[in-house]
Amino acid sequence: xxxxxxxxxxxxxxxxxxxRLAGEIADGGLAEGARxxxxxxxxxxxxxxxxxxxxxxxxxxxDGLLEKRRGIGMFVATGARQRLLARRRAEFTRRxxxxxxxxxxxxxxxxxxxFTLIRKxxxxxxxxxx
Amino acid sequence: xxxxxxxxxxxxRYRDHTALQDVNLAITGGTIxxxxxxxxxxxxxxxxxxxxxxxxxxxxxxxxxxxxxxxxDVLRHLVxxxxxxxxxxxxxxxxxRAASWFYPNWNAALxxxxxxxxxxxxxxxxxxxxxGQRSALGITIGLxxxxxxxxxxxxxxxxxxxxxxxxxDRLLADFAQFPRTVLLSTHLIDEAAAxxxxxxxxxxGRVVLDAAADDLRGVATRVxxxxxxxxxxxxxxxxxxxxGLGSQASVVxxxxxxxxxxERARSSGLDxxxxxxxxxxxxxAAGVVAPAPExxxxxxxxxA
Numbered sequence: 001x002x003x004x005x006x007x008x009x010x011x012x013x014x015x016x017x018x019x020r021l022a023g024e025i026a027d028g029g030l031a032e033g034a035r036x037x038x039x040x041x042x043x044x045x046x047x048x049x050x051x052x053x054x055x056x057x058x059x060x061x062x063d064g065l066l067e068k069r070r071g072i073g074m075f076v077a078t079g080a081r082q083r084l085l086a087r088r089r090a091e092f093t094r095r096x097x098x099x100x101x102x103x104x105x106x107x108x109x110x111x112x113x114x115f116t117l118i119r120k121x122x123x124x125x126x127x128x129x130x
Numbered sequence: 131x132x133x134x135x136x137x138x139x140x141x142x143r144y145r146d147h148t149a150l151q152d153v154n155l156a157i158t159g160g161t162i163x164x165x166x167x168x169x170x171x172x173x174x175x176x177x178x179x180x181x182x183x184x185x186x187x188x189x190x191x192x193x194x195x196x197x198x199x200x201x202x203d204v205l206r207h208l209v210x211x212x213x214x215x216x217x218x219x220x221x222x223x224x225x226x227r228a229a230s231w232f233y234p235n236w237n238a239a240l241x242x243x244x245x246x247x248x249x250x251x252x253x254x255x256x257x258x259x260x261x262g263q264r265s266a267l268g269i270t271i272g273l274x275x276x277x278x279x280x281x282x283x284x285x286x287x288x289x290x291x292x293x294x295x296x297x298x299d300r301l302l303a304d305f306a307q308f309p310r311t312v313l314l315s316t317h318l319i320d321e322a323a324a325x326x327x328x329x330x331x332x333x334x335g336r337v338v339l340d341a342a343a344d345d346l347r348g349v350a351t352r353v354x355x356x357x358x359x360x361x362x363x364x365x366x367x368x369x370x371x372x373x374g375l376g377s378q379a380s381v382v383x384x385x386x387x388x389x390x391x392x393e394r395a396r397s398s399g400l401d402x403x404x405x406x407x408x409x410x411x412x413x414x415a416a417g418v419v420a421p422a423p424e425x426x427x428x429x430x431x432x433x434a
Contacts, residue, residue, distance in 0.1 A: 007324075008404065009404045011347055011404075014344055039306075047298065047324055049325055049326060050306050052327070052344055095389075106397075
């Protein structure tokens with residue numbers, strides 16, 4: 001599918017819209033209290049049906065991450081970023097640690113060696129950012 | 131909410147064949163629907179009947195609450211852009227002016243900006259336009275009419291990919307400002323897929339799939355990799371297609387994948403590719419997709 005600004009066919013578009021907005025809130029790109037793009041702005045940017053974009057926004061609103069201010073639009077709710085980060089931390093093991101272990105086992109890397117690799121990569125990264 | 135278009139038990143017979151057979155359909159007002167299917171499936175016949183240009187042999191057709199044929203009240207609020215619209219011996223400017231008299235919601239500013247987008251000169255004779263420019267004229271009229279019911283039948287013969295994107299963008303932008311009911315027949319499904327609320331697939335005169343477009347995304351996945359792993363993941367699920375080559379296999383598996391499924395696939399070295407709407411529609415038209423609950427389809431529209 002062409003030109004959907006990064007969306008794909010793997011999941012309902014409204015889910016992908018909700019995920020992307022949540023990601024922006026978690027990363028701080030959309031600060032708490034900031035206005036969220038409108039349905040029509042999202043529809044034009046992603047080149048999708050406005051109703052689909054609206055459904056994505058509603059997922060976050062129903063979750064309390066966005067709040068409606070009548071006549072103005074949707075805004076990022078207070079505490080939204082903390083809640084999303086807490087959820088991400090809870091998912092960290094499943095999403096990152098378990099796949100990492102799986103691949104390590106496949107490659108014959110044992111846990112001790114994995115620790116060493118992680119520590120080494122961490123040290124290098126700190127060295128770069130210093 | 132009453133549907134803007136509703137069709138019940140519609141059959142259209144010609145002398146030697148049946149173009150539409152017991153078609154049932156409801157399109158919610160203010161939505162964009164895709165009318166999909168192979169050439170000769172009956173899409174144009176259905177659109178012509180909706181536009182009042184043809185009569186049903188039996189069954190009922192309601193557009194904006196009334197039968198459209200010979201019904202001025204309905205037809206003024208309906209625009210039908212055909213694949214190969216024939217125009218009389220007039221110039222582009224005259225064609226647009228005639229349309230502006232007929233359609234009560236006509237927007238001249240929109241028409242002229244579309245004319246600019248497509249490079250349509252008002253003083254050019256319609257007969258002298260290229261195929262693509264004639265399509266552009268149809269699209270300009272179809273959008274600027276801002277008709278409550280807007281029917282497009284493969285409106286872009288001869289238009290290149292850039293011009294088609296202009297059409298999609300302008301349709302979305304104007305639809306956002308002035309919501310209306312749009313039914314677009316196309317075989318360029320992947321290109322237009324993101325525009326649709328609902329999709330209706332017709333094959334050999336029958337509706338074979340009627341679903342919310344977003345419900346179809348991620349509903350089927352191609353799984354490729356080592357035979358044993360592929361079969362283990364697909365076990366107990368409906369499969370549309372299976373191909374094998376030596377120790378490798380590739381199946382199309384129906385049903386949404388959970389994060390656990392994905393993790394399992396990754397750990398056993400399987401490659402996952404979601405089927406596009408186009409690929410799903412192709413299978414629907416071939417009769418492979420039964421919109422059964424176990425297939426993971428939600429055939430009900432999300433808004434009614």
